[in-house]
Amino acid sequence: MYLTWLDSNSWLLEIGNQRILIDPWLVGSLTFSNLDWLFKGSKSQERPIPENIDLILLSQGLEDHAHPPTLKQLDHQIQVVASPNAAKVVQELDYTSVTSLAHGESFTLNNQVEITAFPGSPIGPTLVENGYLLKELASGLTLYYEPHGYHSPQVKQVAPVDVIITPIVDLALPLLGPIIKGTNSALEVAKSLQPQVMLPTAAGGDVTFEGLLMKLLQAAGSAEEFRALLEKNNLKTQVIDPTPGDRFELCLEEHKTLPISG
Incomplete structure (x- = not known):
């Protein structure tokens, strides 16, 4: 399994001889509804x-x-698997092969990787987006991705999970509360899923953020603090703090199939 962090929430995952691009922001700036004054992210x-x-x-x-x-x-010929809300975005851009996954639904990529959608981040009062469990079918290795730190209790059903990509730093707005749930949420999911490796996401990388929202956001936590928390809780999970743009291999212990008796 190889990973390349492409800043922010963007990852290139190589698993089961498949190359999967996750939540890509690769060009241009990042704004919401073109409101530069509120929030703007720029890559170096x-x-x-x-x-x-x-x-x-x-x-x-x-x-x-x-x-x-x-x-x-x-x-636009590349296959897309997306939350129902994200599927609308790529369909409007005329992508030709779009699979919308509701919570609990699965998609198998070229008979190599199974992708299952779990409840993820709440957006507003009614919409809950997706987290994903990806399973390499040949080896049984698994990776769980949830970019805002909202981990459904349903995820416990798939424990143990080998790799988790999720925030480990909290980001909150005064009065409104957490936008990204990091430290405590990451610790709880580590206890539940017992991963071999955890990787932080939603951090900046080689990105500069500006705008009114950045003046209000309050951040707490760090990779060092999270490693100390894992050790305090007797968890052997390794935390890897990747360098943006660098491809690296995860050396994981593969699952051993027990012999069938009788």
């Missing part, structure tokens, strides 16, 4: 569009997960 360097992508996986329909300028540049 644009990431090249990865080649030979087998699937685009979108967890949410908001611009920091389904980034319109990036999606416009990607090949």
